[in-house]
Amino acid sequence: MVVNPTVEYEPEQVEAFDFRMAMEEASRCLLCEDAPCKYGCPSGTAPDQFIRSIRFKNVNGAAEIIRENNILGASCALICPHEKLCEAACSRCGIDSPIQIGKLQQFATEYERKMDKTYLSQTDTYSGKSVACIGAGPASLACAAELSKQGVDVTIFDEHSQPGGMLRYEIPPYRLPETVVDHDISQLEKLGVKFELNHKVTSEELEQMKEKYDGVFVGVGTWEAKTLNIPGSNLDGIFPAIDFLSKARENKESYSSLGNVVIIGGGDVAMDSAATCKLLGADSIYDVFVESLEHAPATQKEKMYDFQMGIPLISEFMPVAFIGDEKVERVRFEHVTNGSTMELEADTVILAVGQTTRDEAEAWKQAAGIFTGGDMVNGGDTVVQAVAEGKEAAAKMMNTFNE
């Protein structure tokens, strides 16, 4: 697999197909009967349909199909692990390589953005109903869009100053530029969805919302970083990855003095943290994880991305102590099986060892009278999975409106 690491932390856009390239790629599509790719998408996008539309020069139709099915169609085009989902199912794998479905989806959604198209509209099926969605991340946005399309008056509450959740605050902009997130969010705004930002909902308020609205959806994600219970974990210079990534945009100047960085974790968040450090100018970066390279949970594409940037990925070492005087200076590791040890100098340590839902919201998972979805329920899965759960919750909610 060839991935070309970007050299910019905040590019204007991720390189996209032009019309001719898209037509060439679409004409590679075998246009299968009952196409297997559509069964590869958790949120039920039918790539075969939009690829066929591109093949027959109907780019509007393609963008419309994507948008109707997935309110985050532009973002998912860039960040879905296609190689594990739709592209893995592509019949063309049996000939040479799968159709680049993500790139074709990006082509169509970029067309939508550049031509300022609006494909979604509201019906009045459930006009008069109102719903509150807590959290402005993928699950909530997807739920809000489905409801809004059917005429429901939706308000989204989020503690951040801008909507998007992980899309905006965790996934770094070289993978998902803000323009793309804004483009997806603008579709919700066009549908009339309202945003109450800088508003952290409490348990007490949630109870009031259950009275005030015809339905409440909660998708507050996993914003609480897990920590390591080893000596020295309270030293300065040790940051949770989620904090590091969410502040990277505003703090990118100061991040150039990160010095020697050690990242702990083998998932996508660790890979993203490492690449972000690289793009922002850290002196040296090591990413260390306990899993083997092939079993580290990050996607192949993400691992390749970091690898091609020259970031050493050190597998099968477990951190056992942070060493330093007030501030972290070194990290000690032990090999998971053979007992060999390793110490790495560190001015900055980034912990990407998992995330969980904030304590207060933990109890909401079992609460009666609300609908939930996304990372807080599934423990941390893909954006497209969160979209699927948000859509599903919206469908269930609308069923209750009919009762």
Added chain:
Amino acid sequence: MKKDLSIDFLGVHCENPFFLSSSPVCNNAEQISKAFDAGWAGIFYKTVGIEGMNECSPRFDIISNEPSSWTGFKNMEQISELPLEKNVIEIKKLKESYPTKVIGVSIMGSNEEEWRTLAKAVTEAGADIIELNFSCPQMTSHDMGADVGQSPELVEKYTRAVVESTHLPVVAKMTPNITKMSVPAIAAAKGGAKSVSAINTIKSLTNLDLDNLTGKPVVNGKSSVSGYSGNAAKPIALRFITELAQCEELKDLELSGMGGIETWQDAIEFILLGCRNLQVTTSVMQYGYRIVDDLISGLSHYMDERGVDRLEELVGIAVDNIVPSEDLDRSFMIIPTVDMDKCLGCGRCYISCYDGSHQAIEWDSQNRKPIILEDKCVGCHLCLNVCPVSNCITPEKVVYKDGKDHTDKEVVQQLVYQ
């Protein structure tokens, strides 16, 4: 998005202009039901004759430039393989199951009596429109098909025979294997046809089989000239449609266009040149009835973008912009420019300009960059057409051959190159 794409054709209301043409894609009721369910507004039922045909095997060949896509298609199939009485049953079944869909039935006889018999039979069966097949190029009888379509006398005589035998509107389907299509079309009008449809397939030999030393497909060591169709045939179809649309004597006839329609853009081209009704076969044989989804969606989006509410408004609006070549403005040249940021340095423009045009591109071999020599460039745009990169070479400035500056004059140019 789905706009109202309905349009009347010969007084028959059609939910959209998309019909299947008389061919293997509308052979029987079961098959056609799937097409109707997919969204096609109507069909021209595969040509009904007195007797069913005896076909050869194999019977197709293709011209392609990509592994999964044909640009041209040759077929040796004749008219319906079923005899008249069986087709009548199929047509009745269809009309009962799909009362709002439009059933055109194509017929072909070998003498006046047969044409009359067929016309009466399909009228009784419940057809909405009758199409006269004067154009199949691979009939085994020379009293039928394209040989008839080349004779204005026979076209008029057989059209009249049908018109006298039915109350239904009659469409005469033209062969492109002729220099002037308007001659048989006028003959059909004199015989009472209310519409002409064009084009049927073009006589062809697509490829030779170099082992068996005959054409393809190889039928027991031999092959025959037969009809060529598909997207590669579209330019020829559009040329004939324009001839019909511009012919004064045919002004009162409605046109049904076909020949290589695959995308909504192809479809609109036929509409802009005067067609109220469109017929499709080859792309359906290749991709299936489902292509109608993007024909409908693409046409709807185009109308939406142009602010057009009724399809009718688009019919024929490009006809007057196709003029004889002596009427073109030849006073200027449009000199292209190369976007060096986009240029890959492949040199294709240089090669084509040198070998195929006016040696007006210099090749900077050191930097692998083309340089357009404005004093030698004639504005032919061959470079722009061979460039593999989108919008790398684009038209830049208008230069007048008289050397003067005509700032008051506006030269209308193509807006989008892809």
